[in-house]
Amino acid sequence: MAELHVGLGKNSYTILIENGLRHRLPEEIKNIYSGKKIAIITDHNVNAHYGTQLEEGLQAAGFETLVVALPPGEQTKDFQMLPQIYDQLLDFQLNRSELIIALGGGVIGDLAGFAAASFLRGVPFIQIPTSLLAQVDSSIGGKVGVDLARGKNLVGAFNQPKKVFIDPEVLSTLPDHYFRDGLGEVIKYGCIKDAEFFSFLQTLHTREEMMAHIERILYTCCDIKRRVVEADEKDTGERMLLNFGHTIAHALETYTNYAKYSHGEAVAIGMVAITRLSEKKGFTVPGTAAAIEALAKQVGLPTELHIETIDLDSLLAIMTLDKKNLDDHLKVILLKEIGVSYVQDETIAFFDELENM
Ligand code: NAD
Numbered sequence: 001m002a003e004l005h006v007g008l009g010k011n012s013y014t015i016l017i018e019n020g021l022r023h024r025l026p027e028e029i030k031n032i033y034s035g036k037k038i039a040i041i042t043d044h045n046v047n048a049h050y051g052t053q054l055e056e057g058l059q060a061a062g063f064e065t066l067v068v069a070l071p072p073g074e075q076t077k078d079f080q081m082l083p084q085i086y087d088q089l090l091d092f093q094l095n096r097s098e099l100i101i102a103l104g105g106g107v108i109g110d111l112a113g114f115a116a117a118s119f120l121r122g123v124p125f126i127q128i129p130t131s132l133l134a135q136v137d138s139s140i141g142g143k144v145g146v147d148l149a150r151g152k153n154l155v156g157a158f159n160q161p162k163k164v165f166i167d168p169e170v171l172s173t174l175p176d177h178y179f180r181d182g183l184g185e186v187i188k189y190g191c192i193k194d195a196e197f198f199s200f201l202q203t204l205h206t207r208e209e210m211m212a213h214i215e216r217i218l219y220t221c222c223d224i225k226r227r228v229v230e231a232d233e234k235d236t237g238e239r240m241l242l243n244f245g246h247t248i249a250h251a252l253e254t255y256t257n258y259a260k261y262s263h264g265e266a267v268a269i270g271m272v273a274i275t276r277l278s279e280k281k282g283f284t285v286p287g288t289a290a291a292i293e294a295l296a297k298q299v300g301l302p303t304e305l306h307i308e309t310i311d312l313d314s315l316l317a318i319m320t321l322d323k324k325n326l327d328d329h330l331k332v333i334l335l336k337e338i339g340v341s342y343v344q345d346e347t348i349a350f351f352d353e354l355e356n357m
């Protein structure tokens with residue numbers, strides 16, 4: 001069992017990581033919540049595996065429960081989904097001091113977190129992340145939100161949960177595709193902050209080997225994200241480091257209409273591409289891109305941009321339009337070496353060399 005404290009002023013909370021934690025969630029929740037009603041927001045896949053157990057456990061502990069189970073997938077994280085969630089919460093007569101639980105992957109965490117932020121001007125919520133991506137990334141940091149027809153994550157809020165409960169064992173039912181997807185972010189954490197962790201990942205060749213060390217993996221990733229997010233509270237821009245590989249990844253995802261690459265795949269390609277560029281320009285120790293590439297391949301993630309199939313000008317145009325980049329200057333996240341990252345101010349010309357990769 002491991003516990004991490006996220007110190008965000010009055011919004012501080014803890015992340016609990018423990019194999020089998022799902023079996024004793026009702027007592028954990030009882031320790032931090034003395035109200036009567038709990039609304040569980042989840043998707044059909046996660047509900048089929050874990051919803052009933054959680055609901056029955058909470059009922060046995062004396063809570064009155066509502067399960068809002070939604071279709072799985074990014075299309076559910078939509079602004080238009082909110083009214084029907086609010087309706088069910090109203091029918092259930094959930095009041096402002098009662099609790100919402102987000103049980104699921106990043107889609108449910110973002111959506112339920114935003115519903116919790118906005119319903120009755122805000123009700124408390126708990127994250128129970130069930131995908132690897134949600135356990136190492138989206139459930140920490142307090143960013144919640146929904147998509148609009150015109151783009152992803154365009155409406156949202158900062159809303160810190162009361163607690164994050166992570167049971168690594170639930171990953172056993174996560175399809176391979178999504179497990180691999182989450183590994184893109186796992187590798188990213190090693191790249192930006194922890195060379196030793198990166199080396200450790202190099203020793204793990206199969207999903208089974210990773211699951212044997214999953215508590216350590218999750219703890220390390222959560223701890224890195226925690227530190228970065230806390231540092232950003234003091235406005236150091238540290239949070240940008242989490243975007244390592246993401247400028248190219250986002251552009252690639254947009255360019256291919258989110259149809260060709262999963263996020264983790266795009267991030268793997270992005271990390272390798274930016275590090276190759278950065279090595280060429282002398283900012284990064286030679287061999288770094290090759291090491292990231294080898295580790296990504298080892299876990300089954302793609303690493304080639306296949307620039308010959310891409311119109312570079314369109315890709316660059318998408319990068320400059322990205323909401324995070326004002327004018328044609330943009331902040332790029334580079335590695336000095338594995339484990340040491342920094343933010344550098346560049347113009348879009350930095351990416352011209354992509355053509356020759
Ligand atoms: P997801 O929530 O769609 O989950 C992936 C799939 O796995 C779904 O089909 C889900 O039903 C299934 N699933 C989840 N847990 C399972 C389990 N234990 N067993 C079986 N099936 C399971 O997608 P995701 O990859 O978890 O999250 C992606 C979302 O996260 C995106 O919308 C992205 O924008 C968001 N995100 C948010 C942040 C943030 O800081 N808030 C950070 C990164 C990503």
Ligand code: ZN
Binds near residue numbers: 185246263267
């Ligand atoms: Zn990401």
